[in-house]
Amino acid sequence: MKQWLQAFIAAIQFLTRIPVPVNVPFTNEVLKRSTLFYPWAGCIVGVLIWGAGLGLQLVLPAGPAAVLTLALAVALTGGLHMDGLMDTADGVLSHRSRERMLEIMKDSRVGAMGVIACILVLLLKWSLIASLMTAGAWQLWLVVPFIWSRAAMVWGMTNEPYARAESGLGSYFQGLHRGHLLGAVFSALMLSLATVYIMVSVPLEMAGWSASFAALAAYAIHPWWLLLGAPVLGMGAVWGCSRYLSKKLGGLTGDTYGAMNELTETILLLLLVLMTGWRG
Template sequence: MKKWLQAFVASIQFLTRIPMPVQVPFTPEILKRSTVFFPITGLFIGLITWGAGLLFGSLLPPWPAAAFVLVVMIMMTGGLHLDGLMDTADGLLSGRTVERILEIMKDSRVGAMGVIVCFIVLLLQWSLVAALLEHDVWGLFIVLPFLGSRFAMVWAIAKEPHARADSGLGVLFHGIKGSYLVVSFLLLSFFAALALFADSAWLSPIGLLSGMEQWHLRPMIFLLLFLLVSLALSFLLARGISRKLGGLTGDTYGCIAELTLTLLFMAVVMNLNIQG
């Protein structure tokens, strides 16, 4: 039990900048176990983001409010996943050999492609958040993309080999048990369902913004599609990058998280009848 509690804390400490009153050893065993709790860590980030949206949405117009929400999202992770996104973009879009791509990704300097891809991803995230705030559609379902994107990291770690067998922080996670992936998916499913239920049953009636009445799909159908899309994105992104590099690295895990987050946000917005 002690090791599992340490793994839970390690998940929060590794993926976020949320202050924790205790320190745990970042040993390979603890880090591997921590992957089980990645979706819960995503839930915490999502809840803080949801709260930030309620706060800034009540104080500012939608577009600047969305900018502050995005700042909170970045602060929660310290830009960890964005750094991985930029390094991966620099490498994969360089058109070089696998060996050279891995060298580029290890370079602490950021290249033009990394900056461009990061700008596009942040622009998409900002505009999607702003669209929701502008149409008063801001419910607890906002946590779903954060849940799914952190599960995508677990999938990538469990299902694909590591590109650098003897170096990099990502190698500490390599070789997690299949049961960890299963439990992680169950946690994703449970908390996604709980968020949707709480949104429709508890929060909307007391006046907190939701907008679920504007959904194209019923919550249960959307939940099933969300889980299927999360699995599909996890598989496609991890397999696509792995085939290019012959495996994955710590940077690519962060890249997968940011891309999955953005695409799942898009899925949420597409399910809402807010066009025009």
């Protein structure tokens, strides 16, 4: 029990800046076990962001509320994943040799490609958050992209080799096997189902069947084929992203894990906007 509690705390401390005043040894075994709780860390971040956005909309228009919500999202992770995205963009988009790309990614300075990638992703995220708020679709399902983007990192850690011969942040997780991936996917699936259940059951209990279904219809998902295809599209995005980066770099690094998280999160938010905003 103590080992699993340590793993859970390690996932929160490693992936977020949420203060947990407990000392946990960041050993290889603890960090590998912590990957099973990555979706839980994403869920906690997502719930905090959803709650903040809900409150901000009571006092602000959608535009500024979305900016402050996005600022909280960055603060909750300390910009860890965004930093990985910037370093990855600097290296991969330099179109140099594999060795040179890895050197560029290791450099603490941020280049033009990293800044451009950061600005574009933040702008897209802001527009997606604002769109959900404007459409009245700021519901608990917002948590789902944050859950699965963390599971996507475990996918990359498990299915692709580590690119650096020397030690690096990603090297702490070497030795992951399919059991860790299955555990992370199972956690993500259970959390997603729990989110959907809460979304549907709470209105039913509070307002009755007819009133709650009328409320749900206000942000009904269109078209239904996109709802069914969203998991496939999401998995395809994760696979394509990990394969592309792995081929370019000869494997993945700690930076590319962060980039995968940011890109997967953004793609899933985009799919969520399409599902809730489609009027065709």
